[in-house]
Structure formats: C-alpha cells, structure tokens
Amino acid sequence: xxxxxxxxxxxxxxxxxxxxxxxxxxxxxxxxxxxxxxxxxxxxxxxxxxxxxxxxxxxxxxxxxxxxxxxxxxxxxxxxxxxxxxxxxxxxxxxxxxxxxxxxxxxxxxxxxxxxxxxxxxxxxxxxxxxxxxxxxxxxxxxxxxxxxxxxxxxxxxxxxxxxxxxxxxxxxxxxxxxxxxxxxxxxxxxxxxxxxxxxxxxxxxxxxxxxxxxxxxxxxxxxxxxxxxxxx
Numbered sequence: 001x002x003x004x005x006x007x008x009x010x011x012x013x014x015x016x017x018x019x020x021x022x023x024x025x026x027x028x029x030x031x032x033x034x035x036x037x038x039x040x041x042x043x044x045x046x047x048x049x050x051x052x053x054x055x056x057x058x059x060x061x062x063x064x065x066x067x068x069x070x071x072x073x074x075x076x077x078x079x080x081x082x083x084x085x086x087x088x089x090x091x092x093x094x095x096x097x098x099x100x101x102x103x104x105x106x107x108x109x110x111x112x113x114x115x116x117x118x119x120x121x122x123x124x125x126x127x128x129x130x131x132x133x134x135x136x137x138x139x140x141x142x143x144x145x146x147x148x149x150x151x152x153x154x155x156x157x158x159x160x161x162x163x164x165x166x167x168x169x170x171x172x173x174x175x176x177x178x179x180x181x182x183x184x185x186x187x188x189x190x191x192x193x194x195x196x197x198x199x200x201x202x203x204x205x206x207x208x209x210x211x212x213x214x215x216x217x218x219x220x221x222x223x224x225x226x227x228x229x230x231x232x233x
Contacts, residue, residue: 001120002097003046004090005037006162007107008054008083013220022056023218024107025063028227032063033218034107035070042071044116046103050075050096054083085183086193091171099168106162110227112214118165123148124205126197127165130158131215136223142197148207152198161215170196 011018017026024034034051041049049072053060057078067074077093084092090104101121111131119127128150133140143154174191175184177199183190200206216227 001046001100001103002048002050003041003103003105004077004093004097005034005049005051005105005107006086006089007034007060008052008057008079008089009108010055010083011108014218014224017221017224018055020056022053022059025059026218026224028110028218028224033110034064036110037105037107038064038067038070038072038074040115041103041105044118046072048073048075050077050093051107052077052079052084052089052093054079054081079188082190084188084190087171087174087178087191087196088183088189090166090193091174092188094168094171097168101165101167104162104164104166108218109162110214110216110218111161111163111211113161113163113211115163117209117211118163120165122165122167123207124203125167125170125200126206128197128206128208129161129163129211130208131161131211133157133159134215134217136217136219142201142206142208144208144210148209149204150201150206150208152201158210161211162217163211170200 007024011023014023025032053076075096130144137159140157141160142150143157177196178184178191181191218224
C-alpha cells in the first residue's frame with residue numbers, strides 16, 4: 001500500500017517559525033512531525049510514500065533523503081512556487097500513487113492513532129478519521145452516522161483528523177464538481193478536496209472512524225509549544 005503526505009503548505013499561521021522551516025519539519029520531542037508519520041506508515045507495511053512539496057521544497061530531500069532510514073521509499077511530488085491545495089495536490093501526485101487505494105496523512109498534525117486500524121480499502125471512495133472538535137474548530141466538519149458513513153450536516157459534527165484512505169476515483173469528474181472555483185483553470189489546477197468529499201457523501205461514498213486518542217492540528221506557534229510541553233513535561 002502507498003501513502004501520500006501533504007507537506008506543501010506555506011504554514012502562514014505558524015510564522016515566524018515557518019519562514020525558514022516547512023511546518024512538517026518542525027521538531028516535537030526530538031522528532032520532526034513528518035518523521036513520526038513516516039515511521040508509523042512503515043510500521044504497518046507501507047513501503048512507498050509520496051510527499052507533496054512547495055514551500056521550501058528543497059529542504060525535504062535534504063532532511064528525509066530517500067526514506068530508507070525510516071523503512072520506506074520516498075518520492076516527491078513537487079508543485080512549484082504555489083501550493084496546489086489538497087485536491088490539486090492529490091491530483092498532481094496521482095501518477096506516483098498508482099491505481100490502488102492509498103493512505104493520506106496531513107504532514108502538520110500530531111496523532112497517536114495506530115494506523116493499522118485503517119481499512120486497506122474504503123467501502124466507497126474514501127474513509128476518513130474523525131476526532132473530537134478542538135477549541136479552535138468547535139463546529140467540526142462531518143457527522144458520523146450509526147452505519148459508519150459520513151454526512152456534511154448533522155447536529156453533532158466531528159473534526160476531520162487529516163488522516164484517511166482514498167481511492168484514486170475520488171478525483172474522477174473533479175472539474176465538474178469544482179466548476180469555476182478560483183485556481184481550477186490554472187495549470188496545474190489548484191483546488192480544495194472538501195467539495196469532492198461533500199459531493200461523495202451525498203451519494204453514500206464516504207465512511208469513517210472515530211479516534212478518541214491524542215490529536216493536534218499543529219497550526220500555530222502556541223499549539224506547537226503546548227504539544228512540545230506535553231511530549232516533554
């Protein structure tokens with residue numbers, strides 16, 4: 001099984017820390033955020049990892065090499081000076097990911113989930129991991145029904161953890177779904193994945209898992225420092 005780690009963002013809310021260091025390469029407890037993901041993926045048998053890069057892209061191969069020290073093979077999907085967002089980034093990386101379902105992990109999160117809990121294949125087009133809503137995102141993203149499928153509405157939404165399993169077919173017909181959204185006409189196209197997920201949910205094509213353990217969206221210096229304090233009391 002292959003995996004895609006999203007690592008292309010500029011980390012603007014994390015400045016000044018990200019002016020010289022990409023957010024996934026920031027250190028927590030003696031280990032870079034992205035290194036933790038690489039080791040977790042290797043532990044469950046993932047051999048090939050694609051990392052999409054844009055902001056300070058040249059730092060990733062220097063820091064991570066070919067992945068052999070983590071037990072994986074790394075290939076880089078370089079997007080250029082402007083990140084392509086999650087949808088555009090996934091589309092750009094598809095030639096390196098192949099035709100089978102693949103794991104996706106956001107490079108700027110911390111999570112203690114055992115990735116072996118992920119299905120090898122989603123029941124539909126995608127399987128997403130959800131967590132309790134953090135204080136900075138109290139309204140959540142998606143509702144998890146009793147049958148395990150997700151909807152974009154519901155009284156009790158949870159937050160998408162930035163971890164999932166996707167079929168390449170998730171991106172089929174992306175242009176019709178995105179329409180004339182900003183960036184869609186660019187080459188390569190730049191667009192968010194969320195509208196495609198919402199459209200797939202309407203057809204019962206996205207299910208999920210609720211993770212009750214530790215999770216942090218390391219989006220600001222204060223959250224990073226709080227995570228460091230918890231990891232190094």
